Amino acid sequence: MSLPSKIKDISNLPSQSEEALSAVFQRDEYPKGHLLFRQGEVCRHIFYIEKGLARIYYNSSNGKEITAWFFAENSFLTAHDSFYQRKASPAYCELLEDSVVFSLKYTDMEKILNENHELAKFAFHTMFELAKKLTEFINGIKFQSAEERYNALMLNYPNIFQRAKLGHIASFLGITQETLSRIRAGR
Amino acid sequence: MSLPSKIKDISNLPSQSEEALSAVFQRDEYPKGHLLFRQGEVCRHIFYIEKGLARIYYNSSNGKEITAWFFAENSFLTAHDSFYQRKASPAYCELLEDSVVFSLKYTDMEKILNENHELAKFAFHTMFELAKKLTEFINGIKFQSAEERYNALMLNYPNIFQRAKLGHIASFLGITQETLSRIRAGR
DNA sequence: TTCATTTTTTGATATAGATCAAAAATTAGT
DNA sequence: ACTAATTTTTGATCTATATCAAAAAATGAA
Numbered sequence: 001m002s003l004p005s006k007i008k009d010i011s012n013l014p015s016q017s018e019e020a021l022s023a024v025f026q027r028d029e030y031p032k033g034h035l036l037f038r039q040g041e042v043c044r045h046i047f048y049i050e051k052g053l054a055r056i057y058y059n060s061s062n063g064k065e066i067t068a069w070f071f072a073e074n075s076f077l078t079a080h081d082s083f084y085q086r087k088a089s090p091a092y093c094e095l096l097e098d099s100v101v102f103s104l105k106y107t108d109m110e111k112i113l114n115e116n117h118e119l120a121k122f123a124f125h126t127m128f129e130l131a132k133k134l135t136e137f138i139n140g141i142k143f144q145s146a147e148e149r150y151n152a153l154m155l156n157y158p159n160i161f162q163r164a165k166l167g168h169i170a171s172f173l174g175i176t177q178e179t180l181s182r183i184r185a186g187r
Numbered sequence: 188m189s190l191p192s193k194i195k196d197i198s199n200l201p202s203q204s205e206e207a208l209s210a211v212f213q214r215d216e217y218p219k220g221h222l223l224f225r226q227g228e229v230c231r232h233i234f235y236i237e238k239g240l241a242r243i244y245y246n247s248s249n250g251k252e253i254t255a256w257f258f259a260e261n262s263f264l265t266a267h268d269s270f271y272q273r274k275a276s277p278a279y280c281e282l283l284e285d286s287v288v289f290s291l292k293y294t295d296m297e298k299i300l301n302e303n304h305e306l307a308k309f310a311f312h313t314m315f316e317l318a319k320k321l322t323e324f325i326n327g328i329k330f331q332s333a334e335e336r337y338n339a340l341m342l343n344y345p346n347i348f349q350r351a352k353l354g355h356i357a358s359f360l361g362i363t364q365e366t367l368s369r370i371r372a373g374r
Numbered sequence: 375t376t377c378a379t380t381t382t383t384t385g386a387t388a389t390a391g392a393t394c395a396a397a398a399a400t401t402a403g404t
Numbered sequence: 405a406c407t408a409a410t411t412t413t414t415g416a417t418c419t420a421t422a423t424c425a426a427a428a429a430a431t432g433a434a
Contacts, residue, residue, distance in 0.1 A: 060330055068326060081319055113308055120307040121300060127314040132268055134321035139255060141328055142361040143247050146391070166412060174329040179391055181413055333421070353382060366421055368383055 017118040024108035028101050036077075036093040036101065043079035043089045045103040050074070052099020053163050057171075058091040067172040070157070070164065076126055096164055146175045150183050204305040211295035215288050223264075223280040223288065230266035230276045232290040237261070239286020240350050244358075245278040254359040257344070257351065263313055283351055333362045337370050 025048070030036075036054060037043040047054070054071040056079070068091060071077045082089035083106060095101075112119045140152055150173060153160065160169060161184075170180040212235070217223075223241065224230040234241070241258045243266070255278060258264045269276035270293060282288075299306045327339055337360060340347065347356060348371075357367040 058326070062330075064330070066326075066330060068322070080315065080322065084315060113311070117304040117307060120304060120311060124300070124307060124311040124314055127311055127318055128267065128271060131314055131318045131321060134318060134325065135255070135267065138321060138325060138328070139245070139253075141325070142358070143249075143251070143253060165410095171329070176392060177412075178393085178414085182391095185413075187414095352380095363422060364382075365384085365423085369421095372383075374384095 014118055017116055017122075020112055020116050020119065024112060025102045025104055028103065030095055030099055030101060032095055032098050034095045034099075036095065037079055037082075037089055037091075039090060039092050040088050041082075042086055043082040043093075044106050046076060046078045046083065046109060047093075048074075048076050048102040048104075050100040050102060052095055052097040052101070054093055054095050054099065054101075055164065055168055055172075056091050056093045057168070065167075065171065067168045070160065070168075070172065072157070072163075076130075096168075141174055146173065146179055147183050149173045149175075150180065201305055204303055204309075207299055207303050207306065211299060212289045212291055215290065217282055217286055217288060219282055219285050221282045221286075223282065224266055224269075224276055224278075226277060226279050227275050228269075229273050230269040230280075231293050233263060233265045233270065233296060234280075235261075235263050235289040235291075237287040237289060239288070240283045241280055241286065241288075242283055242351065242355055242359075243278050243280045244355070252354075252358065254355045257347065257355075257359065259344070259350075263317075283355075328361055333360065333366055334370050336360045336362075337367065 027050075030052075036047055037045075039058065049071050051073060053073075054075075054077060056068045056071070056077065057065050058068060060066050069077075077093065079089035079091055079093070081087060086106075113123060140149055144152070153169070153173060166180055167177045170177040173180065175183075214237075217239075223234055224232075226245065236258050238260055240260075241264060243255045243258075243264065244252050245255060247253050256264075264280065266276035266278055266280070268274060273293075300310060327336055331339070340356070340360060353367055354364045357364040360367065362370075
């Protein structure tokens with residue numbers, strides 16, 4: 001089985017490491033609506049979206065569903081705390097489109113991190129990129145208006161409205177669906 | 188020179204790796220008010236706070252100073268994007284108390300990541316812990332009221348009000364100083 | 375100790391965005 | 405294509421928190 005092409009680009013891995021990765025990544029196709037993991041279960045995989053779109057969401061204390069993050073093509077995702085600490089995941093992960101997903105088991109992840117220096121470095125860089133995005137998001141959400149956050153999202157994900165529901169996007173931005181609807185209409 | 192004790196605890200490093208780290212970490216003492224890095228400059232170090240307190244802050248578009256994060260004892264910090272990408276830092280880092288700080292140069296970091304597999308794994312875990320905290324913060328700030336965020340902060344940093352100014356804490360929480368003052372007074 | 379500066383609190387008012395309710399539009403199943 | 409279910413929009417309020425202004429308290433320097 002061959003690796004998704006974008007992983008190669010990013011990691012710039014020597015071919016030996018590439019083989020190590022290929023051996024443990026499993027490719028699957030899932031329909032829209034499939035859950036990659038659920039709240040309350042331990043999430044035992046790291047996923048890589050080759051094609052499609054996923055969102056991680058959780059139920060807030062007041063009973064509302066909140067989208068934590070979207071993952072489009074060529075993104076890694078997992079329930080970090082659950083995966084590494086073997087705890088119950090606080091969140092769900094749902095595919096919003098028919099998708100092609102690669103997955104990597106915890107035990108294999110441990111193994112390749114321990115056996116392969118290049119892949120440990122790669123894991124570090126992947127996590128670093130995530131931390132960077134999270135930091136930018138935090139800087140944005142603190143003192144930007146709902147409209148400014150909407151504009152920023154449109155720059156990064158211009159086609160998100162064709163791919164996700166308004167309510168998903170609104171809770172991702174930290175606003176209500178009604179407010180997002182009005183912003184989008186320009187009011 | 189010996190390493191700060193908490194680094195040993197966290198990383199669980201073999202002694203050989205520990206020596207590699209010791210050789211490149213530099214220990215410094217700085218007074219309250221000292222800037223570890225400035226906006227507009229490339230941040231060329233990773234810092235580790237052994238004693239004291241630091242905050243990273245930046246100037247928002249409307250001219251206000253916003254605290255991005257606090258770092259108390261036993262925390263690593265840097266301007267991530269600046270450090271790894273050699274770009275100008277968007278933020279300042281200021282010591283809020285007289286502090287003992289260890290620092291590690293970019294070139295040394297690259298070297299130990301490349302030469303030492305254990306340290307690459309350690310770097311991954313450190314970055315993972317950061318991503319976890321950032322994720323929790325985002326989940327909190329999106330749909331919690333100012334008061335709920337204040338309560339959460341008090342759980343994690345019960346003595347923060349003795350160590351940082353109200354205005355710093357307020358912008359960290361994403362609220363104004365006046366609102367934080369009223370919340371704290373219980374009104 | 376006193377005076378100046380900085381920080382925090384308090385008060386009055388304004389507003390962005392929430393909430394509640396219902397209509398319009400879109401999507402999906404038969 | 406038709407009907408039901410879901411999603412989005414619109415309208416009318418309400419409220420948490422911002423803003424502006426000034427007083428009180430704390431800190432620091434001479």
